[in-house]
Amino acid sequence: MIDKVKRTIQKYTMIKKGDKIVVGVSGGADSMSLLNLLIKFKNEYNIEIIVVHINHGIRGSEADRDEHLVKKYCDDNDILVYIFKTNVAEHANKLHITIEEAGRELRYEKFKEILKKENANKIAIAHNKNDSVETVFINMIRGTGLKGLLGIGVVNGDIIRPLIECDRHEIELYCTQNNIDYIVDSTNNENIYTRNKIRNELIPYIKENLSQRVIDNIFRMTTVLSKEDTYLDKEAFRVYAEAIKKCREYYVDIDLKKLILCDEVIAKRVVRKALYEIAANRLKDINYEHINDIFNLIYKQSGKKINLPNNIVVERSFDVLKISLENTYKEEEYEYKINKFPCSINIEENKFTLELIDNLENIINTDNVKYFDFDKINIDDLRIRNRREGDYIYLKSDKERQKLKKFFINNKISKEERNKLPILVQNNNVLWIVGYKVSPFFAPAEKARKVVRIEKMIDQN
Amino acid sequence: MIDKVKRTIQKYTMIKKGDKIVVGVSGGADSMSLLNLLIKFKNEYNIEIIVVHINHGIRGSEADRDEHLVKKYCDDNDILVYIFKTNVAEHANKLHITIEEAGRELRYEKFKEILKKENANKIAIAHNKNDSVETVFINMIRGTGLKGLLGIGVVNGDIIRPLIECDRHEIELYCTQNNIDYIVDSTNNENIYTRNKIRNELIPYIKENLSQRVIDNIFRMTTVLSKEDTYLDKEAFRVYAEAIKKCREYYVDIDLKKLILCDEVIAKRVVRKALYEIAANRLKDINYEHINDIFNLIYKQSGKKINLPNNIVVERSFDVLKISLENTYKEEEYEYKINKFPCSINIEENKFTLELIDNLENIINTDNVKYFDFDKINIDDLRIRNRREGDYIYLKSDKERQKLKKFFINNKISKEERNKLPILVQNNNVLWIVGYKVSPFFAPAEKARKVVRIEKMIDQN
Structure with missing residues (x-):
């Protein structure tokens, strides 16, 4: 597995000499072996490692056992470790999101915080091939477009995922063979969450009845589709750069003539990018139908507008499609x-x-x-x-x-x-x-x- | 459901006034309601209808019961009907393909034959939304790229599928409400085939445990992806038209300079199109890895070549990538x-x-x-x-x-x-x-x- 992970790191140039890497370690097989491997690569790559462990506090004494394991492993290997205690359930309640989403939000928040504090430049996460394929199933079943079929990103900005090409089984085997202690999350084998249902029931059913190679097959699909998606984005970004008439913090004007000239597929991606520019953190509730509605606005008469969730307003003007945030938009009297x-x-x-x-x-x-x-x-x-x-x-x-x-x-x-x-x-x-x-x-x-x-x-x- | 099917027909301009349509009717709920609907549309669209029924002879007396039902319905409605008896098992054995594949091949062969004989211009098939989503699952689990996620084509050349936006349940309901007799295929409820496993176990599991709306969600995904795929094909065909240096019955020369200049995503589609041009009927065994190998050949030295299944040879020459059929290629002495x-x-x-x-x-x-x-x-x-x-x-x-x-x-x-x-x-x-x-x-x-x-x-x- 060492060679495989090295190949992944090389292929996506995840690590450069001198990198300072924040590693998210839960104590499970994935993150423990990621940490183990990065420690092995320490001299070769001349990297610094800082561990962040989040005690989500949702599994009582189990959580403390996890914390202890991670802390001990880091101490034994002379690695700086930050431990955080968070209340995921409270966060989820407050934001009306699932426990899983809240956990993710809090984790990445802490990773970023330590990245900044320690002046590090990378965050390494231990997602594996199975996680990625499970994500594909989740998105597909709930309804998705191309982006939902790409699985978990291999590299997203400063986030790297060196284990993404390994499957769960070989990671567990690696732990056993290298005497790495790890924790089996007790919630993992219960069918509480969508992901766990897919992990513990749907995929095993498919493996047994339809194709043993389902994980490999779908993972390979995600890498193929990623390339197609990247190409389409590249095309759309080119159009976007040409079609933007004005871009402020709270609105974007897109040249309608340019939008009409390009293919629906590209026009919709241009619209998505514009939405992202002004409201990256408000897009959770924007779905396929909304994008469709915005696209159809292109062919409506001037003055037509639609209101989207989270105060996003899209208006067809004489020569531009204006995407704006309503609140700031109205305050703008002088x-x-x-x-x-x-x-x-x-x-x-x-x-x-x-x-x-x-x-x-x-x-x-x-x-x-x-x-x-x-x-x-x-x-x-x-x-x-x-x-x-x-x-x-x-x-x-x-x-x-x-x-x-x-x-x-x-x-x-x-x-x-x-x-x-x-x-x-x-x-x-x-x-x-x-x-x-x-x-x-x-x-x-x-x-x-x-x-x-x-x-x-x-x-x- | 009548309005829904009319909308589908309009959206994809499936039927024009004066069309002469060959309808494939097995006797199941799908094809019986398709036939029923087309008969209802007969005057409005001014269409002629010819029914083709294939007795596959794999379910003994049941097959004869099906044949009888279809024949009676056509006679009652004054519709010309052709009945064929085929031996699917034998055909499958001969060509080393599955019973399902053999059945499909024989059916389409007969439809085309009658299309020609009757001077008709369309073939209507009763595929529904569920069929399409099942196809997506089959392809995905077995390994696929974008094309495998498009489900069943709505319109392919002269083949139209007016029921593609209806789901199985509403079709059965339509039959009941309109007193249309239909047959329940006894093989349908047994898990003999991949498709039946997906239909009768996998999708019901997902519906019950993950999302009731899985069929709608995935079907919508196929329509979104179809547009992206069509766009990519359009781009690739443009490049193909520019990059073809020579195209004969048994070989295609693609300009290497043009191929190197374009994105990997497009280059691979250009290669696929070239393969299709010279060997449309030999591509069954050409997979993702083969296309990758061909793509990599672009960066190899002149003279390198690879042999693909079915005597397809791809060679990197000084300035062209040559894709040819080996047998014909060698015979060509003069x-x-x-x-x-x-x-x-x-x-x-x-x-x-x-x-x-x-x-x-x-x-x-x-x-x-x-x-x-x-x-x-x-x-x-x-x-x-x-x-x-x-x-x-x-x-x-x-x-x-x-x-x-x-x-x-x-x-x-x-x-x-x-x-x-x-x-x-x-x-x-x-x-x-x-x-x-x-x-x-x-x-x-x-x-x-x-x-x-x-x-x-x-x-x-």
Whole structure:
């Protein structure tokens, strides 16, 4: 098995000389043999090893026995070990997740914590081939797409799984042959969890009645499918890079034209990536139907939107598909008061300078420079801000008043742009919709005393 | 269920007005309700229906009862019915395949036969959602890649499966509610076959213990994966179209440069397609490892080759990967005797004209026109043919003799080209390696009486 694990490590370049590795050790056959092997590789690879053991506290005295075993093995081998006591049941209850999920969350949290604290660069986990195949069954039976058929990732960022190509039986054999003590988890042989049902009943049935080689066959399938999945992701990431019009912390705009041009398979992966970008930790409840709904939105009319779980909103705008987090999205009001002249105001990429001038020659409105009659303005009410409910603009005179909302619709301005667009406004009366329209109502009279000159500075980048 | 089946038919445009459909009817619930539904759709879709029933003769009197039921139902509904008796066991024995495979082969053979005879254009088969999911399990447990996870195809060429989105339970319910008699196959409830074990034990276990919705979940997975598979095939077919240098009945040459440039996932699909092109009916024994071996050949040195089952040979040449059928490949010797002047000889795309001339002015060798001294030639021994073991050429004089094989190697001429390349030869003494070299030994003497003029005509296409 030593050679096999070395081959796995090489094939996926899991370990480099000088790595500092946090090893998760439960005390079971898998993690004990992983630890044993890494200690054997210590000199050859010039690695440092730190062990983390989590006492989940769900099996009473058994848990303490596990802790003791791990601690003793580490002490005997002169390995630094961190022991944590957690309350998995409480965590599961709080987050409404299964005990298994809660256990996983807490474990990885602690691994990351020690990685950081010890300035380590890798986390080694003892998942084996059987674990991976069981995961495939779990996902498939519950409903999945390609990603659910890939089993457990061999390398995920800083997480490595050197035993992934070994099966449970050979790991147990290795322990016996090398006199490695390990614990048999008493919950393991009971059919409490889906995984244990699959492990202890479904797969043994298949082995006996259908194919002895089921673990190898399905594991090989996962490695083949992983390559296909990686290829599809690569294609999708290429499209994503081209199709992203804007990406902020709380929203992503995807170019609709680009999305329509690509294959459904790729478009859906682009959407998934966008979702991941803004809400990686909220995707648990996003399923196949949701992705389908988002995809179908591409072909709907502008303005249609759907609400997904966890406040994710997807909206089809004129030229973009906007994926955003609703809460942050709505908070985004801004308002700047003008209280003296001259002044300058920065709104994201835009900078505005305002001054009061009395040389009234050469007053020529350009796209970026506008003039307003100072006597028509109440300086205390003057603001640069984004739109509010109730805003309006006088189009020709005070006889023709249009709601700003109507103006936006007529001019096909997307909801996103509406929210960002700076307007110069006095109470709800709009002087300038920047980039679109100046209200003639505030234009300097022929004999104006003073005018407000406002310039939108052109971005120097 | 009627609406559901109509939706399936529409979604996949399975039926068009005026279609003439051969329906395979075993007498079971699936095929009886398919027949019942198609009869109901008859006027609406303006279709013609022809039933084919195969009496496999493996269940004795039961088989005759089935035949009787189908025949009666067709007669009652005024439907043309063909009944065939086959010996599945014998067929299975002869071809060393399982009874199930033999049954399928014989059925489709008969369906195609009647399709042709009746000038019909579709074959309707009553596969349902459960069948498809069972197929996924069978393939997965035995070892598969993406294609094995797609279940049973919804539409394959002229074969349509209108019940594919219905599950077994609802089909049986439909029969009961519509008073449709059907037969329960007695072999069905026995665990003789892999499929029956999966149907009657594995899936019921999963339903009871893991997920009631397993059939729906896995069926949905197959439709998602089908799209990803289709996308990958589309990509691969694009590459295939660009990378094919030559495609004959018995071999395909794939441009190595193109193959190296593309992703492993695509390259392997290109190889699969090439295999399919030349040996569609011989691919049963070609597995994942074989495809891997072929892929690895890309990075080996020229001349390496591997032998696959069923006489498929794959060879890495200088610039192509050649996939060929060995038997036909070797038979391909040709030889043309020159027995008079002038004459013309056709070898595939090449046409050669030979004449004897005595006007010895203007003798200028070009790429396509060569001259040889008639007095140095024994006309009875002159041939145009491809290489034989023992061929040689005089390079400068009769002092410097080189084996043709050596010449080919030195000039990096691929094995394929070697086999095809016409040479002008006298016994084993080569006068002209067309396109490469003329032997100076046969060059016209200064005072030659007559010369043989041979021209390779340039292809007019």
